[in-house]
Amino acid sequence: MEPVSPVFAGRAAELAELRAAHARACAGEAAAVLVGGEAGGGKTRLVTEFARDVRTLTGPCLDLGAASLPYAPFTAILRRLGRDAVVSLMPAAALPELARLMPGLTAAEPPPDDGTGQMRLFEHVLALAERLGAQDPVTLVVEDAHWADRSTRDLLSFLFRNPPRAGVLLVVTFRPEEPGTRPLFADLARLPHATRLDLPPLTRAEVADQVRGILGAADPAMVRDVHARGGGNPLFVEALVGSAGAAVPGSLRELLLARVRRLPEPARAALHAASAAGDRVGHGLLAAVTGLSDPGLSEALRPAADHGLLVPDGDGYAFWHALIREAVHEDLLPGERSALHRRFAETIGRSPELSDAPESALAVHWQGCGDHAQALAAAWEAAWERQAAAAYAEQLSLLERVLDLWDRVPDAEPLTGCTRHAVLEAATAAAGAIGEPGRGLPLIQRALDETDRRREPAHAARRLTLRAQMRGYQGDEDELDDLRQAERLATGPVRVEVLTRLSSRLLVYGEMDEGERLGREGLALARASGARRAVAHLEITVAEAAARDGDGDPAALERLRHRPLGPWERLRVLNTLAHCRLNTGRPADALALTAEGLAVAEDSGLTHSAGLAPAVNQVEALYRLGRWDEAAGTLQKRLDRHHAPAFRVHMMIWRIALLAAWGTGPAPDPEALAVPLDAGFPQTALPLAQMIAEWRLAEDDRPGARAAVDAVLRHPRLTVQPCHLWPLLETAAHAGGPRLPEIAAVASRLPAATPVAEAHAAAVTALTGGPAAWDAVITAWERMEQPYPLARALFHAACADLAAGDRAAAASRLDRAAGIAGRLGAAPLARRISERARRAGLSGPSGGPLTARESEVLRLLARGRSNREIADELFISPKTASVHVSRIIAKLGVSSRGEAVAAARDRGLA
Structure with a gap:
């Protein structure tokens, strides 16, 4: 050996x-x-x-x-x-x-x-x-x-x-x-x-250990030679041992082939045949291809096994190392390689039970011997084998191979049973399934270029729909133009397909009325034709359109919630209902819906796919309810387990929100901060821009806040979903600056049809120079049980009271706002409240009593301990220690750690 x-x-x-x-x-x-x-x-x-x-x-x-x-x-x-x-x-x-x-x-x-x-x-x-x-x-x-x-x-x-x-x-x-x-x-x-x-690479000493293991001793001259020639590559070293001092080939490939060429002729022939099959080949298949009997093949391969080139592997053989197979196969002459591929193809064709390789292996063998017709037929069959295995990328590659061979095979259409245009459509759909529109667009464009829209309206409609799908994946708004053209052309079953896609995409673009109308038409057609999958999809689309992000009627969604649905459909309904509850100021209801959705995802094995949307909604609901510790813990738990970029961007929106509200915490992923705010879907861009601006404001960085606002105000679909725009407009108004008139103008044209929107609208009006209706804003947030916006509204109402000379009302509101900020640990807001009270000559507001844990933290703070030292001493995390410090600062109505210690000593707390 x-x-x-x-x-x-x-x-x-x-x-x-x-x-x-x-x-x-x-x-x-x-x-x-x-x-x-x-x-x-x-x-x-x-x-x-x-x-x-x-x-x-x-x-x-x-x-x-x-x-x-x-x-x-x-x-x-x-x-x-x-x-x-x-x-x-x-x-x-x-x-x-x-x-x-x-x-x-x-x-x-x-x-x-x-x-x-x-x-x-x-x-x-x-x-x-x-x-x-x-x-x-x-x-x-x-x-x-x-x-x-x-x-x-x-x-x-x-x-x-x-x-x-x-x-x-x-x-x-x-x-x-x-x-x-x-x-x-x-x-x-x-x-x-x-x-x-x-x-x-192995060092010379390590090569010496390797040589010693092989030979029992390591001659220094041999080690130097082998190390120099092999470059510290272990396989190269093994091939070189025993050749030192001789005429040694200069490459690893030549060294490996030298081992092959020392074999007897029958072993070399069998090894060459095995290399055409791949890294592994079954005994029965190799015997049939070589024409050897079972004992004859075993005898022929024995020297290859003894020389460490081939090893038994189940009921077949595998090359000891992939490099050996590469070298052997590349050493074949073109005619030898072609003949071997033909023998494999013919043998598998006659006796498919001999091969456990997929249909695509047969396609490779036929193509390897230049039989394009057989290669095309085998690739076509293999493509659907791949689709059944949910291997869409390989399906696409095989369909591209079919298209490459198409013009070389005169009877390609009868061999496949379909037209070239149908292959182009199937390949485009596969490209969509793997999210590679760049490969799909040229394919469907070829089909469209060869389509007579007057004579083939149904085909044109289907192909326009596929092109729209590819454009949608690229964020190209021309997708709606394609879909509307397809809708004008489509009749019969194709019309159901087109309306299903068009109605759902219209909702994404905020075209609720048109989406609902076309969705209802598609639903009626789908029911009449018995297209059950389309019926389920369209029922949800119509219900979503009717709900209008919470602005409309959610009754249809509620009915669907209690109907038997598949897990993906049920999750879609629950997510939309949770979204509507959040937009109508009912975060507790939204939280219950997310729990139901997460349970469906867990039970259905969809936690890491369809379960990600309710996970984001869950964190948002906790944040809205002021349960920030729970929100932060849930968020971190999800981030530890899920690293998909799109999901992390959505979670980063709420990490930034917590960072802005607490004034401390983990930094957001850099990838989230690099997301363009003037492009993409507004459902992501607008909340992300809002929270980045809030974060900058919390750090007294008004230019940074205005930069985020300026970027997102250029978004081409800024106003399609008021539920995302209203909170952004309020934050933009807080940032102030030369954009205020533009912000006021946008707000004046935007409907405010939910309690949440009404609260934001009143605040925007007050902040941009209109009548200050802060009492209405306060009442709205009280009813919706959302403490943080309530505390902010109380603060701004107090500022308005001071401007009007009503110091008693201002003091009461500042004290109440400070109490909420203290309970939440909203340190930046607490500092603003404290500073405003001091400037007005009011007594410092109290944020409520310290908890037992906060008293422990305060005592350590008074001894000069850092957050990490506090964490170590109390067996908590540095982040938790930081949150406790922020809450102490807020409750004491001060603006720094030093002021907190001084205030605590003055009051006998430390």
């Missing part, structure tokens, strides 16, 4: 890092490790050494390009786990979904894919990992992820961004030099719970 060192040379620090990550996972922390190293650099050996002492399930990615089985490493992990274990761990409803990865898991078919199949699959894989870890800590290893298909990469990204609970460590190995996947691994490595290990 060729030299393989039994000694694990070097990598001690990297092994320690892996073990430390495993310890963190076992202790309940999120943990993941990315192991990067050049080809032959020892990634697998490192992970193998680590796996000796821990429970590990490993799945490799295979170097098969488009022929790769989607989710191959996860399929391998499930197979190693075993059917019985999966069935015992997962609920029956999850098994048909997981059967996409593990055929034969259950007799039940996966449910029809409504576009959420991939996300449901991802959720179930995460749930399975968590249940495994709850039983006993487990490490999931995905090897050679630089070869991963796009769907596997998406699943890996999902698991990294939504790390499993305690007991699960994710380990991924990859080659950093592969440009296609480099950005993905760089992005994942930035996650707070991820550790990246880049394996350096």
Whole structure:
């Protein structure tokens, strides 16, 4: 056998890092490790050494390009786990979904894919990992992820961004030099719970250890030679040992081929044939392709196994290292390679039971031998195989291959049973499913350019709808133009499809009346035609339009809430109702709805997808109710578990809100602050701009606040949803400056149809020079039980009282506002209240008695302790200590830590 060192040379620090990550996972922390190293650099050996002492399930990615089985490493992990274990761990409803990865898991078919199949699959894989870890800590290893298909990469990204609970460590190995996947691994490595290990070359001393393990001794001259030639690459070192002093080939590929060329001819021929199959090939298939009997094939391959080139793998063979397979396959002459691909294709075609590879492998073999017709047919079949597996990226690649071959195959249409335009439409839909409109737009544009809209109105309408979908993903408002053109052309079933899309998108753009009208028309057509999925979607759209963000009638949504619906539909209804409750000043009701939504998401395995919207609404409801500690804790818990960028931006809105209100706390993600405020959806841009402006105002940075306001006032869809604009306008009015007349003008044209909008409208009027109706604002916030805006309204009303000379009313309101600010810990507002009272010559307002914990903190504060020292002494977090200090400052009606200590001493509190 060729030299393989039994000694694990070097990598001690990297092994320690892996073990430390495993310890963190076992202790309940999120943990993941990315192991990067050049080809032959020892990634697998490192992970193998680590796996000796821990429970590990490993799945490799295979170097098969488009022929790769989607989710191959996860399929391998499930197979190693075993059917019985999966069935015992997962609920029956999850098994048909997981059967996409593990055929034969259950007799039940996966449910029809409504576009959420991939996300449901991802959720179930995460749930399975968590249940495994709850039983006993487990490490999931995905090897050679630089070869991963796009769907596997998406699943890996999902698991990294939504790390499993305690007991699960994710380990991924990859080659950093592969440009296609480099950005993905760089992005994942930035996650707070991820550790990246880049394996350096072995030192000369470590090479000596490796050589000593192989030969029993390490001649210094040989070590110097091998280290110099091999550059510290472990696989190169193993190939070089025994060749020192001889004429040694200059590249690793040549070294590996030298090992192959020393084999007997039958072994070389069998190895060449195996390389055309990929990293692994079944014994029966390889025997049929080579024409050898079972014993004959075993005899032929024995020398390859003895020389460390091939290893038994289940009922087949795998190359010892992917580099060996690459070298062997690249060494084939073009004619040899073509002949082998044809033999594989013909053999699999005659006896498909010999191959467990997907249909796409057959397409690769046919294309490899230049048979375009067979390659096209196989790629077409494989594309739908991929769709059934919820592997939309691979489906798109295969459909693009079909399109590339189309003009070379005269009978392409009868082979596929459809037109080229239908292939273009299917490919566009697949591009939409993976969120890559840049690939989908050129495809559907080709179809549209070749469509006669007068003769083919239905086809034109469908293609315009697909183009609108791609444009919508890019944030291009031309999507509405496409949809309106499609609506004018569409009749019959296509009209239902168009109206379903158009009505829901009109709501996003604030066109509620038109959205409701067209939604009702589509609903009637869908009911008449029996299109049940469209009926459910359109019923919700019509109900949402009628509710008008809380401005209208939510009765239809309430009725739907109590109807039997699928989990995605039920969550959509609950989220919309919670949104409406927030907009009508009923945060307690909204909080109850978010709890119901989160329970539906948990029960349905949708916590990390459809469950994210109720999670955001939950934090907002807690913030509105003044339950800021709960809001901050819930927010942090979610941020620890969810790292999807869009979700984090929405959560950052409320982190910034808490930071502005408390005057202290964790900083927002830089990515959230980089979001353009004059573009994108107003549902995100307007609240984000408002909270950034509030934060700047809390820090007395009026120019910064006005800059945020100025940016968002340029938003092209500024006024489409008044529920998001009214709070922004009030904050803009607080910021003041030259924009005040513009703010007043916008407010004068904006409807204020909810109690929340009315309160904001009255405040904007008062702040921009109109009549000061602060009593009405105060009454409104009292009724809605929202303490923070109530305290702010009391403060501004007191300022108005002072301007009018009513000092008694001002003192009463300032005292009440200070009490609320103190209870909330709203330090910036408390300072403003205290300073205004002092300037007016009023006695300092009292924010209520200190709690027992606040008294402890105050005593430590008086001894000069920092927040961290207070935290250490009281066994609390520095953030909690900071909040207590802010509340003490607010309750004492002072503006700094020093003033708090002085006031406490004056009053005998410290």
